[in-house]
Amino acid sequence: MRVINNVSEKDLQGGVFSSAQFYLATHCKSTACRVWDFEKGFLECQYIIGNPISYVFFIDPFPLLLIVDIKGTVYLFSTKHHLRQPNQLLTQWKNMYSIQKSSQITFLSSIHTHNTAKTAPTSQSSKAEQGSTSSHTANEGSGGQRCELILGDEYGYIRIIDISAFIEENNVKPMQAESIGNKNPYRIEDYNYLGQSENASNTYDFSHA
Numbered sequence: 001m002r003v004i005n006n007v008s009e010k011d012l013q014g015g016v017f018s019s020a021q022f023y024l025a026t027h028c029k030s031t032a033c034r035v036w037d038f039e040k041g042f043l044e045c046q047y048i049i050g051n052p053i054s055y056v057f058f059i060d061p062f063p064l065l066l067i068v069d070i071k072g073t074v075y076l077f078s079t080k081h082h083l084r085q086p087n088q089l090l091t092q093w094k095n096m097y098s099i100q101k102s103s104q105i106t107f108l109s110s111i112h113t114h115n116t117a118k119t120a121p122t123s124q125s126s127k128a129e130q131g132s133t134s135s136h137t138a139n140e141g142s143g144g145q146r147c148e149l150i151l152g153d154e155y156g157y158i159r160i161i162d163i164s165a166f167i168e169e170n171n172v173k174p175m176q177a178e179s180i181g182n183k184n185p186y187r188i189e190d191y192n193y194l195g196q197s198e199n200a201s202n203t204y205d206f207s208h209a
Contacts, residue, residue, distance in 0.1 A: 013053070014055065016058055017058070019060060020058070020063075021058065021081055021175060022037065022039055031052055031207060033049075035079070044080065047065070047077055048207050049067060049206055050206075051073065054068050054104060055068040059149070060112070062147065062174055063080070064082075064172065065077045072105060074093055074105065095151060097157060103154050105151055105154075106153060108150070112147050145164065145167065147162075
């Protein structure tokens with residue numbers, strides 16, 4: 001359908017597409033994650049963290065991007081479409097296998113549901129290593145929106161983290177079709193990254209966060 005050439009100086013390690021935001025996120029064996037406009041192929045922005053990246057994942061339909069490093073640290077970023085806090089590091093936590101040992105994440109997914117009926121909050125059984133999500137209750141956030149993350153690690157351990165309350169507290173709204181405008185998913189083009197600028201306006205450095 002389309003090609004973006006020269007997106008990285010090194011071999012690509014992974015990438016993910018967001019159908020809600022029309023973004024493509026890529027990473028190589030480096031500390032930078034690049035986010036591309038899927039329709040027109042230009043570099044939207046890049047996020048830099050402190051350690052090499054092992055995994056990236058969009059939490060559709062929300063304007064959120066997860067970036068995971070090789071030491072098992074999870075970074076949750078807002079994208080440009082989060083109107084109140086665009087392109088910000090919202091939170092981060094370490095994926096712990098035990099009290100003393102972290103584990104690298106090898107799988108990420110999410111479940112999003114919209115509940116019309118209100119339910120009473122129930123206690124969440126998150127562990128302390130799950131960062132700020134551990135203190136939240138498993139109620140529906142953002143007006144009946146519920147979102148759960150599924151994390152698998154190198155030891156075969158799977159965690160399900162409910163981030164609904166966190167989404168509500170940070171006023172993160174699901175993307176609507178009109179939010180990204182009149183995009184054409186069937187545009188057939190070859191794009192070249194060479195010549196596109198990397199500068200302070202589209203680079204967000206959180207390597208010291």
